[in-house]
Amino acid sequence: MTIFWIISAAMILVALEFIAPSLLRASELQESDRDKQNVVIARERLAELNKEHAAGSLSDEEYEQTKLELEQALLIDLESSGDSGGAAGAGKGGLLVLLFSALFVVAATISVYLYLGTPQLVDPQVVVAQQSSDKKLPSIEEMMTTLVERLKENPEDAEGWYLLGRTHMAMKDYKSAAFAFDKLNQLAGEQPSIMLALADALAMSAGGDMQGRPAELIRKAVTLAPEDQTALWLAGMAENQSGNYARALEHWRHLKPMLADDPDATQQVDRLIAVAERQLTASGSESVPEKPVAAIPSGTAITARVSLSAELAAQVKPEESLFIYARALTGPKMPLAAVRLKAGDLPTTVELSDAQAMVPGMNLSKFPQVVVGARISRSCNAIAASGDLLGEVSPVTVSDQAVVELVIDSVIP
Known part of the structure; x- marks a missing residue:
């Protein structure tokens, strides 16, 4: 049994070795895109200042002071993702994604194997009893084919659709995952975890764009489960993409106390809050005061x-x-x-x-x-x-x- 799990772990590590460089590079690209976005926002704001100054809405002193503050804010943004902290931040973001991917691949692999495989063969006594048989363990492709055939015969099998969606997500086939989760959502009704899984698959298939149906699903999920960490995290991202910075701040500020035992996640939420606050200020809206957060109930x-x-x-x-x-x-x-x-x-x-x-x-x-x-x-x-x-x-x-x-x-x- 020990040898089986060692071999399984080794195979999973080999698989992760292929996707690790892409994940870490993705985080670096994300930082680069964020820098470009900050520069674009700064240029737009500077153009607005020039128009207001030319129109006489701003005095020379007010114009120069506001322009200085804008330049300083841009410099802080670029430095936060530059040599002093950008590499580390990108690395941490990539490592967090890599860690989540590792857990996701392990969970999906074990779930599918338990559902379609023959875990009893791990037991040496069962192996001895079945040595006369020449049957081999099914491959991932064979298990996927078996699962699809089962779903054709029994399209009401909610667990089968869930496993199919998780497996497609692990394989980065996001459109197929969205199809499976959509079927599951129709069968299971309004369950927040399923709606979030569907929204995630739809957003990933659209290159990370949460607008449209993903945002609708996320908003519905966070309404049904207002204390769900995943729902709050995704709701903040969806509102931020929509330009609803105040609403994004509400979600992330509500989420932050729930992450007290996870310093890395807390730091990431702090960064999201800081960016949203700057975006809210740049949009000309008033800052949203923090609301007192109720105590988080203990685990049931x-x-x-x-x-x-x-x-x-x-x-x-x-x-x-x-x-x-x-x-x-x-x-x-x-x-x-x-x-x-x-x-x-x-x-x-x-x-x-x-x-x-x-x-x-x-x-x-x-x-x-x-x-x-x-x-x-x-x-x-x-x-x-x-x-x-x-x-x-x-x-x-x-x-x-x-x-x-x-x-x-x-x-x-």
């Missing part, structure tokens, strides 16, 4: 006490896999939080929280009510199959005081 969790019914006890082997999970009442069946144990660990008590989130952005704390379940898998597979033993309770209200008594007492037909 559900305590699950799991046991096996006496009638089914004789059918269970201690080495069989036990999955304890919480999933949304509606929408994708991908677990919001999950723990994997052995059947021999029963009875047991576990805590389900955001710490066990399977997918970034799909957190337990974002859903008011969930389904809590436990399943014993005969094949050690994360996907439910006929013959598995199951117990579920729903709806369960998500809160720190939630305690669920869960009994595995049925067999999946």
Whole structure:
């Protein structure tokens, strides 16, 4: 098993090695584009000053003072992305994107493999039992083909559309990812995390432009989930692109206290706030005062006490896999939080929280009510199959005081 995970990690590192230079170069190009944008804004502002001075709206002293301030502001902007901090800022931005990409590739690879692959082959005992078989592990292309065929047969499979969208995003096929997430959005209804995933895919397919449908989806998502960090971050970017600098400031200032444990992210938000404040001033609008931010609620969790019914006890082997999970009442069946144990660990008590989130952005704390379940898998597979033993309770209200008594007492037909 250890060798399998070492080889998998090595393959992922090789893949990341191909995309790392592009990501780091992209951050440098972004800094260059920002410098050009600052220069253009400064020139436009200078032209306005010259017109006002020529028209007599500004005295010579006021004209010279305002022009000096404009030149100093431009110099500060260029220096912040130049030798003193630009390289470091670009490097940090590239490293943040690279880190996010690494986590994204790992999550997408594991999710697709668990859904379409045969993770039970990692177990040496299963390998020995199947040595007589000459079957090979499927390639990424084969798994993608299998997933597409499954979706053709069952277009209502929300989890399948989610995995397809995530895989296309990892492969940078943003149009295909947007198509998959759009299908998922139609099936799942108004779930903020799905709307944000769709908006991100649409924006990436348009070269980063969030105007139009991406902005509409983001605004709707942040209305439904006003404490969602991803929603606040993207909402600020969408409003900033639209020229609504005051609204962008509101979103980013609301987001900042939530990032207290992440200095790099806090610094990045500070920079976004500073740029938006300068843009707001340059537009001639009044500065927006900061609003006091309410305390951020502590993380929520559900305590699950799991046991096996006496009638089914004789059918269970201690080495069989036990999955304890919480999933949304509606929408994708991908677990919001999950723990994997052995059947021999029963009875047991576990805590389900955001710490066990399977997918970034799909957190337990974002859903008011969930389904809590436990399943014993005969094949050690994360996907439910006929013959598995199951117990579920729903709806369960998500809160720190939630305690669920869960009994595995049925067999999946």
